[in-house]
Amino acid sequence: MNASIRRLIIALGVFNLLVFLGAAGYYRLGAGRWTFSECVYMTVITLSTVGFGELSRMSEVPGARALTMALIVSGVGALAYVQGNLTALLVEGAIGQAFRRSRMRKKIDGLAKHVVVAGAGSTGRHVLEELVLTQTKFVVIDRDLEHLMRLSDDLMGGAMLFVHGDATEDHILIEAGVRKARGVVAALTHDKDNLFVTLSARSLNAQARIVAKITENEAGPKMIRAGASSVVNPTMIGGLRLASELIRPEVNEFLDQMLRDKDRNLRLEEVVIPPGSSFVGQALKETPIRQRTRLLVVATRSPDRSFTYNPDPNTVLEEGTTLIVMGETESVLKLRKLVYGDDYEDPRPSRV
DSSP states (O other): OOHHHHHHHHHHHHHHHHHHHHHHHHHHHHTTSSOHHHHHHHHHHHHTTOOOOOOTTGGGSTTHHHHHHHHHHHHHHHHHHHHHHHHHHHIIIIIHHHHHHHHHHHHHHTOOSOEEEEOOSHHHHHHHHHHHHTTOOEEEEESOHHHHHHHHHHHHTTOOOEEESOTTSHHHHHHTTGGGOSEEEEOOSSHHHHHHHHHHHHHHOSSSEEEEEOSSTTHHHHHHHHTOSEEEOHHHHHHHHHHHHHHOHHHHHHHHHHHHOTTTOEEEEEEEOOTTOTTTTOBGGGSSIIIIIOOEEEEEEOTTSOEEESOOTTOBOOTTOEEEEEEEHHHHHHHHHHHHGGGOOOOOOOOO
């Protein structure tokens, strides 16, 4: 429960306790002279310091006015406590939420080359965890506001950028900055919803890489025709993983350790050699990759899309060659700055 709500409930509890104690005190002192409802009424107007008038013949009851004075003093403090917590709840709630939404919207409007994640369910959460660990800027969309708030607290200490709404609607995707995004992940529960997201995202951004989740293999070709760059079937991947755990457990253990190592953040990453880069025309051994970044070049992919595994040090890099490297996230960032030069934009997540 929100801390402000807890404090307000405690304050109301204190006030109600005073009302009960005051009414019980008047009733006992009056010895049947007043009804309990009259005692409650007297207590409330006393605590609120309204003071409409005393109970009939109160002056004749010993201790009644002393109780009234005690209730006035305690009522001032109790009401101030209730009002203070109620004001805090309103400010932190309606006004605070509006301020946070406005600030978040400005942050999202200022993003470019980020990733839009549609869906923060069980699959989407794993996507977000990986984006956080690889220091990739992203905006997540989901219909469940409370779930988004919990994810924000769990993954980024409340600093996650998100849009509350239906990702299948164009205006929600636009609000998440899909037009300036470099990638979109469609991770909703149903294939038809991911198909809608893919169609909309492709119509709004022709250059973005779109990866869509599918639950049925038959949906894959439709998703590709709709504009997806690639599709992923989590069920199929889960089955392959089960088989791999049985056949090659040590390899899987190595990959798991690499992904779970939060201190060093080891990852397999890709870096594309752009036009005009100082790496174009250089042999792999002549580049400062090993000396400056300590990354391991696992493979290269030439512009004709063919892979070379464990490339020879004399391999000459061409424009459009993709380097597949393994190492720490910070080292990958260093390599990208070396490859892209001063124009490279650090893809670290924005904080609210």
